Amino acid sequence: MDTDEKLARKTFELENEIKPLINNDEMYNFDAEEQKKILNEKPWTTDPKYFTNVKISSMALMKMVLHAKSGGDIEVMGLMQGKIKGQSMIVMDAFALPVEGTETRVNAAAEGYEYMVDYMTVIKQAGKQENVIGWYHSHPGYGCWLSGIDVSTQHLNQQFQEPFLAVVIDPKRTSSTGKVDLGAFRTFPEDYKAPSSSNDEFQQIPMDKIEDFGVHSNRYYSLPVSYFKSSFDERFLEILWSQYWMNNLSSSPILGTEEFLSKRISDLAIKLKKIDQNFDPTFGKPKIRKEDIHQSNESQLHKCCKESNKLSIEYLTNYMQELLKAEIFN
Structure with missing residues (x-):
């Protein structure tokens, strides 16, 4: 990795506040018994806002950003693997799904689910024990929030695959600003009435999306997101960053957006x-x-x-x- 590439990567990490782990082993240690105990206790069933934050590894972040950018104006979709630690949802890795999307929606068809099952089987055999902890998809150019279809999808997942998280990435705004535009969300139960909030972060919602945004905004809540990196990820990150860096060098931020x-x-x-x-x-x-x-x-x-x-x-x-x-x- 040359000097310019290292500097660009350092800038990216500072811009997105990617913090190195103090204790690498603790975050990457997967305790199957502990995770099983949490799944059996289901603490999120008694508190609609049980989960208070999301932590995403830099490797998972780069994979999701590259996948979202590759879709252009078309929505893409993938799944995330991770674990639960207290009231935190920790995303360790992510993988893309071979699904067909449009400029306004994306849904996993039969081949997408088949691919997911095969993929999970192979990585379990390879020794990766993290379960699927959520899904991600892109909103090219119209911000990070959940549409009516997204809310229905996430609500269904939370009914049958808890604990489950929804992540939305805007590749257009990421390219425009240099900082990853990403949001993490969970839906409320149907019988739960969310309190009104006036502290939501400002979002630029296009006029043709405002109605959809407003109608469903009280059916889910946003979780604060932080990013971390580890020496374990370094080699994988070098490969992913080289791809990201070359894409940035070969494209124009003015013409591209x-x-x-x-x-x-x-x-x-x-x-x-x-x-x-x-x-x-x-x-x-x-x-x-x-x-x-x-x-x-x-x-x-x-x-x-x-x-x-x-x-x-x-x-x-x-x-x-x-x-x-x-x-x-x-």
């Missing part, structure tokens, strides 16, 4: 127009009672301003990267 950027600007314009329609163009006063819409419009306008700022920063960052590459290689 040009269509994505145009869509986001158009979407922002539509949102601003919708806010403006609530006001009288002559007198600058609301068409309906001020107290009914002032707070809503102020909130939406604030979100649009944040979205605009984020777009500007991302574009300038990509432009600087392009200039730097031109200076180095030309």
